[in-house]
Amino acid sequence: MNGAESGTGSAGLSALWELLAGQFDGGFGGGFEGGFSIWLPTGSALVLFGLLGMLLAASILRKLLAFNVMGSGIFLLLLALRPTGPDGVADPVAQALILTGIVIALAATALGVRLARRYFELTGQTELPEDRDTARDD
Amino acid sequence: METLPPTLPLALTLFALVLVLNLALGLLRVLRGPGLTDRLLAAQLLGSTGVALLLTLAALQGWPSLRDVALVFALLGLLAAVAYARLRPERHRA
Amino acid sequence: MIAADLLLALALLLLAAAALLARSVQIGSVLFIAFGLVLALVWVRLGAPDVALAEAAIGAGVAGALLLLAASEFESRRSGSASARAAGPRLPWPRPQRSRPRWVLGALALACAGLLLLAAQAIEPLAGAATEAVAHALPQAEIAHPVTAVLLSFRAYDTLLEIAVLLAAVVAVKAAPAPLQRPLPHDPVLARVTALTVPLALLVAVYLLWAGSSRSGGAFQAGAVLAGAVLLARFASLPLDPQSHLTRPPLLALGLAVFILIGLGAGALAGAALGYPAGWVKPLVLAIEAALMVSIAATLVALFGGGKAA
Amino acid sequence: MLEALSWLLLALAALFFSAGTLGLLRLPDTLSRIHALTKADNLGLGLAALALLLHAESWAAAAQIGLIWLLALAASAASGYLIARRCLLEAHQVNHKPGAAP
Numbered sequence: 001m002n003g004a005e006s007g008t009g010s011a012g013l014s015a016l017w018e019l020l021a022g023q024f025d026g027g028f029g030g031g032f033e034g035g036f037s038i039w040l041p042t043g044s045a046l047v048l049f050g051l052l053g054m055l056l057a058a059s060i061l062r063k064l065l066a067f068n069v070m071g072s073g074i075f076l077l078l079l080a081l082r083p084t085g086p087d088g089v090a091d092p093v094a095q096a097l098i099l100t101g102i103v104i105a106l107a108a109t110a111l112g113v114r115l116a117r118r119y120f121e122l123t124g125q126t127e128l129p130e131d132r133d134t135a136r137d138d
Numbered sequence: 139m140e141t142l143p144p145t146l147p148l149a150l151t152l153f154a155l156v157l158v159l160n161l162a163l164g165l166l167r168v169l170r171g172p173g174l175t176d177r178l179l180a181a182q183l184l185g186s187t188g189v190a191l192l193l194t195l196a197a198l199q200g201w202p203s204l205r206d207v208a209l210v211f212a213l214l215g216l217l218a219a220v221a222y223a224r225l226r227p228e229r230h231r232a
Numbered sequence: 233m234i235a236a237d238l239l240l241a242l243a244l245l246l247l248a249a250a251a252l253l254a255r256s257v258q259i260g261s262v263l264f265i266a267f268g269l270v271l272a273l274v275w276v277r278l279g280a281p282d283v284a285l286a287e288a289a290i291g292a293g294v295a296g297a298l299l300l301l302a303a304s305e306f307e308s309r310r311s312g313s314a315s316a317r318a319a320g321p322r323l324p325w326p327r328p329q330r331s332r333p334r335w336v337l338g339a340l341a342l343a344c345a346g347l348l349l350l351a352a353q354a355i356e357p358l359a360g361a362a363t364e365a366v367a368h369a370l371p372q373a374e375i376a377h378p379v380t381a382v383l384l385s386f387r388a389y390d391t392l393l394e395i396a397v398l399l400a401a402v403v404a405v406k407a408a409p410a411p412l413q414r415p416l417p418h419d420p421v422l423a424r425v426t427a428l429t430v431p432l433a434l435l436v437a438v439y440l441l442w443a444g445s446s447r448s449g450g451a452f453q454a455g456a457v458l459a460g461a462v463l464l465a466r467f468a469s470l471p472l473d474p475q476s477h478l479t480r481p482p483l484l485a486l487g488l489a490v491f492i493l494i495g496l497g498a499g500a501l502a503g504a505a506l507g508y509p510a511g512w513v514k515p516l517v518l519a520i521e522a523a524l525m526v527s528i529a530a531t532l533v534a535l536f537g538g539g540k541a542a
Numbered sequence: 543m544l545e546a547l548s549w550l551l552l553a554l555a556a557l558f559f560s561a562g563t564l565g566l567l568r569l570p571d572t573l574s575r576i577h578a579l580t581k582a583d584n585l586g587l588g589l590a591a592l593a594l595l596l597h598a599e600s601w602a603a604a605a606q607i608g609l610i611w612l613l614a615l616a617a618s619a620a621s622g623y624l625i626a627r628r629c630l631l632e633a634h635q636v637n638h639k640p641g642a643a644p
Contacts, residue, residue, distance in 0.1 A: 010469050012305075025388065029457050032270055036522075038237060038238060038241050038514055039241070039274075039278065040239060040349060040352045040353055041349060042241045042244060042245060042351065043352070044345050044348050044349035045245055045345070046244070046245070046248055047344070047348055048341055048342060048344075048345035049245075049248050049249055049252055049343050050248075050252075051344060051345060052337075052338060052341045053252040053406075055337040055338075055340075056334055056337060056338070059250065059257055059518070060258075061257045061299060061302055061303050061306070062252065062257050062260060063260065065251055065252060065257070065299060066252055068264065068295060069248045069251065069252065069264075069267070069325075069470065070382070072248075072267075072271055072291070075275070076271075077285070077349075077352050079275070079278050079280055079283070080278065080352075081352060081355055082362070082363075083363075084278070084279045088199065088279045089279045089280075089378075089489060090279040090280040090283075090513050091362050091363045092279055092362075092363065092366050092378035092379045092381070092382050093362040093363075093366060093382055093386075093387075094280075094362070095280050095283050095379045095382075096280050096382040096383045096387065096390075097390075098280070098283050098395050098453050099282060099286050099379070099383065100383075100390060101393065102283070102286050102287065102290050102291060102452075103286070103394060103398065103452055103528070104394060104397055105295075106291075106294060106295050106403070106532070106535070107397060107398050107401035107531075107535060109299070109386035109535065110298060110401065110405060110532075110537075111300065111401050111404055111405055111535070113298055113299065113302045114294035114405045114408055114537060115408065116302065117302060117305070117408075118408040120408055121308075131247050138526075139518060143544065143545040143548075143597070144545075144627050145249075145549075146545060146597065148547050148587060149492050149548060149552050149556050152552075152553070153552045153555065153556055153590065154236060155235065155236055155599075156241050156556040156559065156560065157556075157559060158235075158236040158240065159239065160559050160560060160562075160563040161239070161240075161243060162242065162243050163240045163498065163563050163567065164566055164567075165247065165564050165566055166245055166457040166567060167575075168247065168248055168250065168266060169246065171259070173484055173572070174256075174258055174259055174262060175570055175572050175625060175628070175629045175632075176575065177259055177263060177266070177617070178262050178475070178598070178605070178625060179566065179572070179575055179576060179579055179625065180266060180566065180581075181262060181263075181265050181266040181269065181623075182589060182621060183562070183563065183566055183579055183581060183583065184266050184269045184270065184616070184636060185261055185269060185581075186562075186583040186584065186586075186587055186614060186618060187559065187583070188269055188272070188273055189587060189614055190555070190559065190586065190587050190590045191273060192273075192276065192318075193590065193591065193594055193607060193610065194343060194594070195276060196589065196594075197597060199596075200599075201281060202447065202599075203281040203285075203443075203447050203448035203449070204276060204281055204284075205603065205607065205610065206281070206439075206440065206443065206449060207272065207276060207281055207285050207288060207416060207608050208437055208450075209282045209609070209610055210288045210289050210436070210453070210457060210608050211269070211272070211288050212610055212613045212617055213429065213432070213433050213457065213460065213461075213613065213616045214288055214293035214457075214460055215269075215294060215295055215617055215621070216425070216429060216464065216466075216617040216620065216621055216641075217293050217294075217460050217463060217464055217586055217642075218262075218265050218293070218296060218297060218300075219507060219617075219620070219621030219624055219625060220290070220422065220426075220467045220468065220620075220621070220624060221296075221297040221300055221301060221467060222262070222300065222624075222625065222628065223422070223466045223621075223624035223625060223627065223628045224398040225300070225308075225628075231457075419624075420622060421620060421623050421624070422620065425616055425617070425619075425620035428616060429613070429616065429617065432613065
């Protein structure tokens with residue numbers, strides 16, 4: 001692929017572009033020299049769980065849990081896509097991005113929890129009205 | 139690491155494997171419950187096993203930072219238990 | 233260690249599924265705490281101790297406690313009086329007439345995740361290009377730890393904007409204040425243990441801040457540990473009330489203000505905004521990080537909300 | 543000599559950790575599970591810490607390991623007490639309020 005540029009997002013974008021352009025030949029299924037990474041499917045499965053939870057769960061808090069699980073899946077993918085350095089330490093750029101992401105996810109979660117509490121105070125409900133018919137429990 | 143005696147890495151690796159196995163088995167209790175308390179207990183198990191695992195890996199891989207992670211594990215494990223213990227008592231369904 | 237990694241991955245997935253499918257959200261949040269602990273171990277296995285520190289402190293500690301407290305408040309208030317549910321004024325939104333086709337949503341989510349996996353596996357790793365670039369530029373950044381260098385030198389504007397986002401979140405959260413809570417009853421054992429652990433946690437926070445310049449650690453991890461200490465003190469109803477002092481606006485804005493001031497002032501000397509003049513990097517970065525730590529801790533505590541009623 | 547001692551300590555630690563997990567899985571009620579977990583696991587952690595202490599690369603590292611173990615002891619003792627107390631409180635409430643849903 002392209003040479004030694006230090007951009008962080010460009011690798012993912014160009015790979016996605018190659019995938020969409022229909023020319024993903026070598027990398028598919030293998031990926032790394034060190035063999036198959038188990039963290040890619042793990043991260044994708046976490047994203048799947050999170051998506052399902054956000055779409056199908058009724059309770060707002062459960063949706064927030066799912067949001068956090070999905071975020072963790074994304075972070076896992078982000079780090080697993082980066083080969084570790086010679087000393088076994090992960091890519092510092094990816095680590096910095098994930099650190100930022102964890103803090104932002106917490107801020108978003110806290111905001112969501114506060115809105116959910118306010119909503120509960122006003123209405124006595126823990127689910128949004130459009131979800132209420134699919135409610136399973138609190 | 140150069141300071142470790144020759145067969146110690148093997149011992150540490152085996153120990154780490156036992157710990158991870160313990161951790162995975164402890165999950166059975168997490169899944170089975172039956173109540174909130176038992177779930178929290180299993181989280182505590184994860185905490186103490188995690189501390190041991192981190193200390194072992196710190197020695198095995200020669201990364202002193204992992205001991206810092208173990209320290210944070212020990213501190214924050216208490217936070218979860220305290221938060222749980224200070225919940226308002228609920229009326230039913232422990 | 234492949235077997236250990238497989239077990240960890242399995243544990244992670246099981247915990248995530250169990251947290252989302254749990255009978256109550258309370259149980260779900262306890263399982264989420266366990267999930268965070270396992271995830272921190274996974275970060276360690278992936279060679280990212282910085283992320284592991286943050287995950288243990290924030291994901292497993294603060295976020296889990298936040299969700300657990302909210303869930304049990306809903307639970308106790310709702311089951312406390314059977315009529316509580318009907319007591320509040322209902323919002324006049326109509327109920328949907330028919331339920332959404334859940335399997336369509338499920339299939340969409342599956343397709344999304346599948347596409348993600350395909351794309352992820354199709355990416356050829358850049359053979360550590362970013363790692364090499366960072367290692368190459370590290371000497372002139374004068375910060376020994378690569379992650380700190382990325383956060384505060386190479387991509388400092390990212391961190392600056394992140395602090396701004398945190399401040400915005402606090403402003404939004406403060407617009408809908410949580411009700412004050414009655415102080416919890418005194419518990420001698422808890423008081424003694426917290427009197428031991430809170431100062432220790434403060435020490436660990438400062439240590440992590442200092443360690444960040446040469447190895448894993450830094451303002452985020454230190455701030456999260458600091459916030460954990462404050463929350464611990466609050467749960468134990470220690471006589472000090474750090475909340476009211478810590479969440480005042482000046483402290484919340486301190487990090488952003490110091491960051492901008494140093495970024496502009498030192499940047500003017502260095503010839504680029506958010507740059508540092510040579511030879512001054514370490515003290516300046518440490519000053520920014522100290523301010524960030526205080527502000528991040530204050531922010532997390534403020535986001536937690538709900539102080540003690542007098 | 544030191545090496546054999548480490549093997550022995552690590553083996554004992556593994557034994558205690560396994561005992562704690564076994565207790566968590568097999569013991570019949572929550573209180574005895576708390577008992578098994580907080581005691582056995584901390585002994586295991588202490589033994590493992592001792593084994594690692596023998597090979598710590600510096601005094602600072604050794605002090606940190608010791609500190610972590612002490613902290614884990616205090617935290618585990620306190621959280622065991624807190625969880626058990628809370629558990630009793632809830633059992634009490636359930637027993638004395640027959641109207642409450644099971």
